[in-house]
Amino acid sequence: MSTTNASSEAPLEGGRSGLRRRRPAAGSPAAAARDRRRSKQRRRLANIAGLLAALVLTGVGYSALAPGASAADDSTGNPSNAVEAGRELYTRSCITCHGSNLQGVQDRGPSLIGVGEAAVYFQVHTGRMPLVRQEAQAPERPPIFSEEEIDQLMAYIQANGGGPTLPSGDLRDGDLAEGGELFRLNCAQCHNFTGMGGALSSGKRAPSLLDANDLTIYAAMLSGPENMPVFGDNQLTPDEKRSIINYVQTIKAAADPGGAGIGRVGPVAEGLVMWTVGVGALLFGIFWMGTKAP
Amino acid sequence: MATTTTTAPGQPTTLVGKAALEVDDRLIVAGPLRRTLNKVFPDHWSFLLGEIALYAFVVLLLSGTYLTFFYDATMTEVTYEGSYAAMRGIEMSAAFESSLDISFDVRGGLLIRQMHHWAALLFVAAICVHLLRIFFTGAFRRPRETNWFIGVALLVLAMLEGFAGYTLPDDLLSGTGLRIFSAVFLSIPVIGTWVYFTVFGGDFPGELIIGRLYILHVLIIPAILLALIALHLLILVKQKHTQFPGAGRTEHNVVGHRLFPTFAGKATALFFIVFGLCAALGGLVQINPFWLFGPYNPAQVSAGSQPDWYIGFVDGGSRIFPPWEIVLWGYHIPPVLWGALGIPGIMFTLLALYPIIERKLTGDTASHHLLQRPRDVPVRTSLGMMAITAYVVLWISGGNDVIAEKFDISLNAMTWFGRIGFLVLPPIAYWITYRICLGLERHDREVLEHGIETGVIRRLPSGEFIEVHQPLGPVDEHGHGQLAYGGASVPKKMNQVGGARRAIRGFFSPIEEPAAVQRQAELEARGLESEQSSRELTGSGRPSEGGRPSEGGRPQQEPRD
Numbered sequence: 118m119s120t121t122n123a124s125s126e127a128p129l130e131g132g133r134s135g136l137r138r139r140r141p142a143a144g145s146p147a148a149a150a151r152d153r154r155r156s157k158q159r160r161r162l163a164n165i166a167g168l169l170a171a172l173v174l175t176g177v178g179y180s181a182l183a184p185g186a187s188a189a190d191d192s193t194g195n196p197s198n199a200v201e202a203g204r205e206l207y208t209r210s211c212i213t214c215h216g217s218n219l220q221g222v223q224d225r226g227p228s229l230i231g232v233g234e235a236a237v238y239f240q241v242h243t244g245r246m247p248l249v250r251q252e253a254q255a256p257e258r259p260p261i262f263s264e265e266e267i268d269q270l271m272a273y274i275q276a277n278g279g280g281p282t283l284p285s286g287d288l289r290d291g292d293l294a295e296g297g298e299l300f301r302l303n304c305a306q307c308h309n310f311t312g313m314g315g316a317l318s319s320g321k322r323a324p325s326l327l328d329a330n331d332l333t334i335y336a337a338m339l340s341g342p343e344n345m346p347v348f349g350d351n352q353l354t355p356d357e358k359r360s361i362i363n364y365v366q367t368i369k370a371a372a373d374p375g376g377a378g379i380g381r382v383g384p385v386a387e388g389l390v391m392w393t394v395g396v397g398a399l400l401f402g403i404f405w406m407g408t409k410a411p
Numbered sequence: 412m413a414t415t416t417t418t419a420p421g422q423p424t425t426l427v428g429k430a431a432l433e434v435d436d437r438l439i440v441a442g443p444l445r446r447t448l449n450k451v452f453p454d455h456w457s458f459l460l461g462e463i464a465l466y467a468f469v470v471l472l473l474s475g476t477y478l479t480f481f482y483d484a485t486m487t488e489v490t491y492e493g494s495y496a497a498m499r500g501i502e503m504s505a506a507f508e509s510s511l512d513i514s515f516d517v518r519g520g521l522l523i524r525q526m527h528h529w530a531a532l533l534f535v536a537a538i539c540v541h542l543l544r545i546f547f548t549g550a551f552r553r554p555r556e557t558n559w560f561i562g563v564a565l566l567v568l569a570m571l572e573g574f575a576g577y578t579l580p581d582d583l584l585s586g587t588g589l590r591i592f593s594a595v596f597l598s599i600p601v602i603g604t605w606v607y608f609t610v611f612g613g614d615f616p617g618e619l620i621i622g623r624l625y626i627l628h629v630l631i632i633p634a635i636l637l638a639l640i641a642l643h644l645l646i647l648v649k650q651k652h653t654q655f656p657g658a659g660r661t662e663h664n665v666v667g668h669r670l671f672p673t674f675a676g677k678a679t680a681l682f683f684i685v686f687g688l689c690a691a692l693g694g695l696v697q698i699n700p701f702w703l704f705g706p707y708n709p710a711q712v713s714a715g716s717q718p719d720w721y722i723g724f725v726d727g728g729s730r731i732f733p734p735w736e737i738v739l740w741g742y743h744i745p746p747v748l749w750g751a752l753g754i755p756g757i758m759f760t761l762l763a764l765y766p767i768i769e770r771k772l773t774g775d776t777a778s779h780h781l782l783q784r785p786r787d788v789p790v791r792t793s794l795g796m797m798a799i800t801a802y803v804v805l806w807i808s809g810g811n812d813v814i815a816e817k818f819d820i821s822l823n824a825m826t827w828f829g830r831i832g833f834l835v836l837p838p839i840a841y842w843i844t845y846r847i848c849l850g851l852e853r854h855d856r857e858v859l860e861h862g863i864e865t866g867v868i869r870r871l872p873s874g875e876f877i878e879v880h881q882p883l884g885p886v887d888e889h890g891h892g893q894l895a896y897g898g899a900s901v902p903k904k905m906n907q908v909g910g911a912r913r914a915i916r917g918f919f920s921p922i923e924e925p926a927a928v929q930r931q932a933e934l935e936a937r938g939l940e941s942e943q944s945s946r947e948l949t950g951s952g953r954p955s956e957g958g959r960p961s962e963g964g965r966p967q968q969e970p971r972d
């Protein structure tokens with residue numbers, strides 16, 4: 118638009134425009150356009166510089182005021198400091214959905230009173246919390262918080278809400294076969310007999326236990342995350358829980374004596390192999406036999 | 412046979428020959444044997460599909476016999492003390508214990524058991540593929556309806572046989588399947604409860620069912636299968652093979668190879684291919700790892716419990732059937748009956764009666780020995796595709812929880828996909844198939860009428876460009892082909908009618924030199940040319956063009972297309 122205007126103006130009022138501009142060739146429409154472009158660029162540069170300066174200022178100010186890594190370092194070994202650091206983390210990342218007093222927020226998140234550090238360990242350590250968005254079920258992700266920050270959050274929730282605590286010692290210290298029996302009785306209906314996981318209603322699911330470590334499984338039994346029921350120490354004694362963990366981890370690590378495990382999901386994968394590999398290979402075989410001999 | 416002189420011509424001189432003569436003297440088998448050995452088999456690949464099922468059955472008999480040496484079909488409670496650590500000290504049935512022993516303690520037991528299971532999956536799969544070939548080519552038409560009925564009976568029996576075998580290890584997976592079957596028995600109106608108590612000899616699971624299924628699995632059903640397979644083959648030999656229409660093939664002959672030696676060699680090779688495949692799968696791919704599933708306990712159930720693939724559609728039907736409570740004549744009919752017995756019942760009834768249904772609808776009661784190509788019978792082909800689509804939807808629904816879990820789809824969405832898909836997708840499949848059939852048939856007719864597209868573009872004096880077409884036979888005064896549509900394969904490329912050098916032979920790698928083939932083709936062409944020039948041309952009557960592709964073989968005054 119501006120270029121056409123300039124070119125239409127120039128022949129008529131060449132003298133005046135020549136006075137305004139310093140360069141003798143300024144009267145030409147092309148030069149006018151160039152000048153206009155240059156001033157626009159200058160303005161744009163100034164804007165960017167201003168924005169950058171503001172951002173740097175904000176960043177510096179934030180780093181000066183916000184609790185940094187050094188503050189967290191002080192807390193180690195000091196329970197009240199850990200609780201305090203946990204409160205900071207809670208206020209930053211959890212309070213929106215779980216409320217200022219762990220009481221939960223309607224339609225956003227449940228109360229955390231009584232869930233204990235076991236629930237915090239499970240949810241935060243598997244990356245399920247903080248939640249990305251409200252959906253059928255929180256998916257497993259790489260954890261957002263460091264081990265230390267998780268400890269701080271656990272301390273804070275434990276101090277203010279109370280509830281089951283994490284176990285210590287060898288979590289696989291149990292009878293293998295009994296663990297298998299207990300697993301089939303209590304866990305297999307959702308997690309599948311090989312721990313491959315299973316579908317629940319409306320997009321919810323019992324996750325696969327392939328990536329779960331001992332403590333995660335124990336914490337899940339203690340806290341009953343998402344759709345899972347709580348298996349308190351009255352339902353499954355700590356020894357029984359250790360047996361189950363022993364079974365799950367042993368079976369996971371065990372080789373498949375029969376060859377490729379094809380996901381250990383049973384007949385669906387077997388049928389797929391039969392129809393693709395088996396029937397495929399035989400069709401190839403009979404095509405070969407059906408080709409005309411010379 | 413003359414035995415008095417030893418010098419007569421035709422008398423055997425070798426030891427084997429003399430021995431054979433002695434046998435023939437007593438049993439008189441030479442005539443029938445000669446007739447059998449001379450039986451002609453068509454050489455199209457699709458005629459080998461049923462044979463795959465036959466050989467899978469042989470593998471099943473062999474491997475199954477080995478398993479019976481070690482399997483204990485009782486449900487006595489025992490405590491496992493074998494070599495699989497994760498089960499030691501667990502109470503289980505003797506059947507499950509012996510299955511564990513077969514897998515972990517019997518030499519070669521795991522391999523043979525896995526071969527047996529893979530061969531079972533293959534057996535039913537091969538029967539299904541064979542059935543589809545028979546269906547889509549119209550090979551079930553008169554006079555072969557009997558063999559069609561026998562085939563459908565074989566399929567149903569194979570499924571029952573497979574289900575019985577799947578149940579024998581008495582593991583948590585198969586026990587869940589058996590529990591579902593017990594619920595299906597209970598859902599039968601009026602007699603359900605009695606059927607249930609008769610089958611299980613009391614309440615589920617009782618202590619009898621494994622023993623009963625075992626006898627069904629190793630004796631009764633295999634005996635019936637064997638008898639029906641023998642009958643199936645005898646009828647086949649008596650009625651002779653069908654064949655695809657083509658040059659030299661009529662309703663009164665069979666073109667192909669004789670049983671001996673060509674076809675016998677091929678059949679033996681196929682047996683070893685099938686055997687090798689079962690052995691390879693049995694050795695390399697784990698199937699039914701019931702030691703991971705655990706012994707059956709009615710208090711336990713696992714997520715993702717599935718039947719083997721051939722029962723999957725029954726499972727799918729019961730999964731997607733809406734939870735309607737239907738009361739008929741005062742009897743409450745649970746939804747599981749419709750899904751698990753209603754759908755398969757309707758399916759197999761329609762399947763078995765299809766030859767009669769088609770005969771009534773088309774009024775075609777003549778005997779047929781020439782097959783039809785699927786495109787030439789669009790309604791039948793489309794009905795078949797419609798049935799396959801419905802089956803596949805049921806099949807997917809049978810595994811919908813595994814699919815939902817693996818692909819992160821809501822299980823409810825999968826259920827609704829099954830419900831809507833079962834009603835909507837089959838008609839779409841019908842319509843698409845029908846259009847494809849018509850399109851293929853029209854293209855065949857077009858090639859017959861106008862000839863093969865040569866890819867040669869010619870400019871006419873008027874400036875118009877035309878593509879030269881190679882007619883397949885004599886043409887009329889308009890340049891249209893006069894060959895009738897015969898339902899046979901129509902060549903559509905120039906090299907199929909000798910317009911280019913034929914393809915180099917060799918399945919995996921070329922077994923001949925391209926240059927030699929080229930030379931041979933040139934020699935043959937020269938021979939043909941001299942032969943052609945020496946005789947009057949038939950058909951278009953244009954000796955100057957000689958029907959050669961480069962000239963198009965079309966009348967100059969009718970440059971169409």
